[in-house]
Amino acid sequence: MRPALLLLAVLAGCSDPPEDTGTPPDDTGTPPDDTAPDDTAPDDTAPDDTAPDDTAPEVSVSVSAAPAFDPILGGPLAIFLTSEGATSVEVQVLDAKGNVVATPTDAWDGRDAKGAWAPAGAYTVQVVGTRGKIRVEDAADVHMVRCGVARAWAEGDEGVSAESVALWWYGTRTLQDLAQPFVSLDALEDVREAATVFPEVTSELVEEPRHGNLPLAFTWDSRPILTLELGEDTVLGSPGLEGADVSLGIPGWTALAGAEGILPDVPVVLQADAPLAAGPSVVETTLEITFEVTGDDAVTHTIGVQNLPVRFYAVYDSPTFTRKQEDQTAWVAAVDPALRALAGVKPDPDAILDALVDWVYYDHDIAYDTYAGASAYTDYISGYDQAVFALSAYLERRFGRIVNCSDCASILVAWANMLGVPLDYTIILSNFYLNYIRAIGCDEYTHCPFGPYGCGFSYHAVTTDDEAATIWDATLALDGDEDPSNPPSSLLMVQHIEGDEYLERLVMSGTAYYEYSEQVVVQ
Amino acid sequence: MKPLLLGLLLAAGVAGAGPSVPLPWVGIPLARLPELGVGVPMLSTEISGWKAPLQAGGFVRVWILPDEAVASAEFAFQQGAVSSRGLPPLAGLPEAEAAGDGAGILLVRDRNVLILVRDPEDQALEVAGRLRAALVTSAPEGTADERTMGDRVWVWDSCGRLTVTP
Numbered sequence: 213m214r215p216a217l218l219l220l221a222v223l224a225g226c227s228d229p230p231e232d233t234g235t236p237p238d239d240t241g242t243p244p245d246d247t248a249p250d251d252t253a254p255d256d257t258a259p260d261d262t263a264p265d266d267t268a269p270e271v272s273v274s275v276s277a278a279p280a281f282d283p284i285l286g287g288p289l290a291i292f293l294t295s296e297g298a299t300s301v302e303v304q305v306l307d308a309k310g311n312v313v314a315t316p317t318d319a320w321d322g323r324d325a326k327g328a329w330a331p332a333g334a335y336t337v338q339v340v341g342t343r344g345k346i347r348v349e350d351a352a353d354v355h356m357v358r359c360g361v362a363r364a365w366a367e368g369d370e371g372v373s374a375e376s377v378a379l380w381w382y383g384t385r386t387l388q389d390l391a392q393p394f395v396s397l398d399a400l401e402d403v404r405e406a407a408t409v410f411p412e413v414t415s416e417l418v419e420e421p422r423h424g425n426l427p428l429a430f431t432w433d434s435r436p437i438l439t440l441e442l443g444e445d446t447v448l449g450s451p452g453l454e455g456a457d458v459s460l461g462i463p464g465w466t467a468l469a470g471a472e473g474i475l476p477d478v479p480v481v482l483q484a485d486a487p488l489a490a491g492p493s494v495v496e497t498t499l500e501i502t503f504e505v506t507g508d509d510a511v512t513h514t515i516g517v518q519n520l521p522v523r524f525y526a527v528y529d530s531p532t533f534t535r536k537q538e539d540q541t542a543w544v545a546a547v548d549p550a551l552r553a554l555a556g557v558k559p560d561p562d563a564i565l566d567a568l569v570d571w572v573y574y575d576h577d578i579a580y581d582t583y584a585g586a587s588a589y590t591d592y593i594s595g596y597d598q599a600v601f602a603l604s605a606y607l608e609r610r611f612g613r614i615v616n617c618s619d620c621a622s623i624l625v626a627w628a629n630m631l632g633v634p635l636d637y638t639i640i641l642s643n644f645y646l647n648y649i650r651a652i653g654c655d656e657y658t659h660c661p662f663g664p665y666g667c668g669f670s671y672h673a674v675t676t677d678d679e680a681a682t683i684w685d686a687t688l689a690l691d692g693d694e695d696p697s698n699p700p701s702s703l704l705m706v707q708h709i710e711g712d713e714y715l716e717r718l719v720m721s722g723t724a725y726y727e728y729s730e731q732v733v734v735q
Numbered sequence: 736m737k738p739l740l741l742g743l744l745l746a747a748g749v750a751g752a753g754p755s756v757p758l759p760w761v762g763i764p765l766a767r768l769p770e771l772g773v774g775v776p777m778l779s780t781e782i783s784g785w786k787a788p789l790q791a792g793g794f795v796r797v798w799i800l801p802d803e804a805v806a807s808a809e810f811a812f813q814q815g816a817v818s819s820r821g822l823p824p825l826a827g828l829p830e831a832e833a834a835g836d837g838a839g840i841l842l843v844r845d846r847n848v849l850i851l852v853r854d855p856e857d858q859a860l861e862v863a864g865r866l867r868a869a870l871v872t873s874a875p876e877g878t879a880d881e882r883t884m885g886d887r888v889w890v891w892d893s894c895g896r897l898t899v900t901p
Contacts, residue, residue, distance in 0.1 A: 385882065537884055537885070538884050538885070539884065581818075583839050583840075583855075584818050584820065584835075584839055584840040584853060585818040585819040585820040586817055586818045586840055586853045587817060587818070587819075588794060588853065591779070591781075591782060591786075591796065592812070592813075592816045593781055593782060594808070594809060594812060595812065596816065598781070600779055600781045600782065602777055602779070602786065604777070605777050605786070610774075610777070610788050610794075611786070611788050611793075611794040612788070612792060612793065612794065612855075614855070616818065616819050617819050618816075618819070643821075662820055666820060669819045669820070670815055670818070670819060670820055670821035671815065671816075671819055671821075672819055673819075733781055735777075735779055735780065735781070
């Protein structure tokens with residue numbers, strides 16, 4: 213704002229500036245006297261302002277305001293005035309036909325004299341200054357608009373710069389429909405005549421809400437593409453508003469289409485300037501959808517801002533399940549906690565699998581079945597080459613917290629492939645005795661996890677991304693020292709250990725070999 | 736387990752698997768599971784049957800197979816697969832193949848049906864007996880669930896028996 217500009221509030225209703233009246237300021241502390249003569253009333257004792265006076269100041273007024281405003285989204289239109297030498301200053305808002313709509317003081321709230329909303333359209337803010345018979349005026353053209361985004365879609369471009377992933381809600385058995393907006397508003401204005409705000413992203417992970425703000429999933433290095441559609445109650449581009457070139461932008465996003473001179477029936481497309489994240493993670497932020505207009509003076513004015521909360525699941529890659537079925541994808545209830553746990557892990561498959569092993573082994577609050585070695589959540593169908601993992605039951609721990617190696621392998625395989633890291637389970641056959649291990653959920657190393665007469669496995673399920681050349685295992689930690697068949701033991705988590713070394717450290721005696729390299733079916 | 740209780744359980748198993756009952760079993764009516772101490776079953780698109788938590792902890796898995804021969808082969812495989820220890824054979828259950836210790840874990844085949852009980856309360860034999868006694872040869876009216884994904888349709892009858900089309 214120019215320093216000389218003063219808010220109309222300072223000037224409205226004021227008489228001559230003190231230095232012009234010749235009357236010294238009242239510094240007696242006497243309260244204002246309601247019976248005192250109205251300063252604006254004719255005063256015979258006052259100097260005749262109309263008399264020729266070479267020393268009288270010039271009379272001038274000027275008004276400025278943003279060329280467009282939205283009283284609901286951005287609030288009242290601020291009116292800036294300057295006045296010199298005028299004894300009275302009057303502001304009027306006139307419609308296109310010259311009718312007086314309002315006589316605001318320091319700002320116009322978009323309502324007429326009766327308090328009703330004036331229609332969107334072109335208006336003139338006129339200021340008239342008078343000093344005696346001298347009358348000066350100035351005017352500023354403004355457009356009262358209604359604008360706001362009512363629906364938003366997030367899209368990819370098939371991996372060119374952004375790859376989106378449809379999320380699965382296992383509670384409702386629904387696959388996110390990326391052709392539908394992830395958030396929408398019924399109207400831009402609520403019943404209190406205030407701008408409707410976008411809801412927070414749903415905290416529901418199991419059942420897809422019918423309404424609300426849904427999370428989105430993209431590969432971590434994507435620059436997501438947003439398509440924004442204006443609400444039906446947007447008023448822009450209609451007769452009288454042709455000159456209101458409102459633009460839409462989001463800080464950190466670049467407009468691809470429709471963002472300049474926005475129109476109700478033209479979607480605005482923007483793309484993030486930077487990759488979504490530095491690696492697998494959950495990105496929760498608020499996008500500031502900003503409506504702006506630029507005046508003739510090249511000054512840009514903000515009409516209003518809509519805050520759009522978003523949650524992006526930044527996965528490593530698109531889900532890598534080999535079975536093509538709509539539920540073999542990223543489950544909201546699974547990727548949410550996993551990506552929060554993986555925050556800070558670099559976008560590298562080995563690093564992600566290592567982190568998943570740590571997460572499952574330490575944070576899933578499950579323990580090995582040292583009684584029976586039974587799988588609670590994994591079923592093999594007629595052979596070890598077909599495994600079904602009851603993920604939905606596991607997420608709720610419906611069958612308890614006691615698991616076996618098949619379950620731990622299924623957990624790793626399910627989560628890894630949801631996050632876009634290919635991983636298979638492989639079975640170590642068969643009937644071998646164990647070196648010292650520390651099973652998941654157990655505090656101590658032992659070579660007899662089932663007690664004195666239970667010192668071996670009939671089989672053991674682990675995971676691999678290269679047909680058992682490299683092994684990840686969340687079921688147990690190995691003894692990492694030079695003598696894994698005797699105590700003491702040093703912790704060695706099974707994170708990309710060579711397959712041969714894994715067997716050497718795991719097996720005390722007996723024949724052990726890898727068989728199968730398969731994925732689980734998650735249900 | 737007390738001998739008397741074991742005798743009663745075995746008798747229940749025999750009663751449910753009597754020789755006059757035609758084959759095969761279609762399973763256990765899911766509506767009866769609460770009274771059998773079994774929680775809400777989970778149905779799989781890959782396995783005919785169901786899995787459910789026991790109300791006192793642990794779980795039950797029921798496979799409904801087309802005939803005894805298929806069930807016998809599946810029993811042999813599952814005896815090694817449901818546990819990474821492997822389940823030792825368990826003798827003594829009439830008209831059934833069994834494996835496990837009968838306390839914490841038991842896998843039993845009753846004709847064309849397999850039942851796995853993992854019971855931390857060590858009552859696996861009792862639970863399996865209850866379930867065997869509830870086996871039926873014709874399913875009550877109605878379906879338990881139906882799902883469609885793509886052009887495939889999965890339908891589970893009232894006993895959790897799965898039909899997939901096409």
